Amino acid sequence: MKIPYYPGCTLKTTAKHFEDSAIASAKEMDIEFVEIPRWNCCGVVASITDDDIIHHLAPIRNLIRVLEMNKNGVVENEKRLLALCSMCFNTLKRSNKKVKENSDDLKIINDFMYKEDDYDGSVEVVHFLEILKEMGFEKVNKKVKRNLKNLKVAPYYGCTLIRPKGIGIDDAERPVIFEDFITALSANPVEWRAKSKCCGSFLTLNNKDIVINLGYDILTNAQDASADLIVTTCPLCAFNLDNRQKDIKKKYPLFKEIPVIYFTQLMALAFGLSADIVNFDKNYINASKLIKDKGISL
């Protein structure tokens, strides 16, 4: 299956291991990500005021590229746009929803971008986890080559993957998709309170202390639930929960570090892919030793 793919900024730089592990794991599932040509920044955060249309241009322009790919035959009748980063997913999907529901706004956007083809609202923004669920998690399970039965994994949903209602990929209060995914990979999902508590998001820029406090609560809650590691779908959550652990340690000296990895790294690990694809070296807290201690060879 060939599907248009939107990477977003961070997956090309600090979260390259997120993209690499996703593409390689998807290949095992016979899914080919076709990167959309000339993609631009999605804006990261959705434009949520009622009177602000200009900030929807960037996401919609990316959706027009999907129509172009269909027109040029790069993909065949595949109007779904796949995102890996949950912030990109949320922003693209919210803009799409806005113009689908407000034809006046869509007309303004189309008129403004008069050099582009008109957008007709026919693209659907999807997250990789949704595609895997649709294919069937039992198919994912069949690809498992490294058994992860000794591994207790805390699925961290964060905010943008499941909220608000109508955008999220699962129930906003009691999501299960991530747990089902982890179970399919032969690992054990843990049940924990903080799985959808905000990590502090962009406040890491100007209110580091808030992010440290939230991170401390989230990470220690995962440890209390006896998790060995945390998996995430968002590069900003990954930064706040992984890289910020050195700041958490400074403030809370008794804090014990815990690896935070991308869900696709866990997938690549389970699928038996090589160490340079799983690439734990790129995470701030390296999970290699933990994986070895659990009797998993990498």
Place this chain on the structure above:
Amino acid sequence: MIKKIKITFHNEAFLKNIEKISGESITSCDQCGVCSGSCPFVEEMDITPSQMMRKVLMGDEYVMDNKTMWICATCNACTVRCPRGLDVSKVAEALRQIRLRKSIDKIDINKISKKDLTELPQIAYVAGFRRLTS
């Protein structure tokens, strides 16, 4: 004896403006406090989200001097629980926009330390600049 009470707003224009920008019907807020109880940031705020809603409802422009609107990270924990279907994060955004549209930025990009510049991922910058600068 029937006593008629006329409710007047201290500054109705402000309320109407916030309702227009946010697209939310703030007058339907019941002050139940579910938003404040759901907010992961509430301990860091000087007024709770429900107090912020009340102040906007009363037309109190000084609500913009409180820290709360700048601490809301639009995590939508309140939004999915509000029994009246209100999106408090949109109200916080509308309040921020009043300031930002006058080119009053919350952060000075030039003052970000070199250490942070090399350390932070771009996703943090773009998100932060979008929410905290004009």
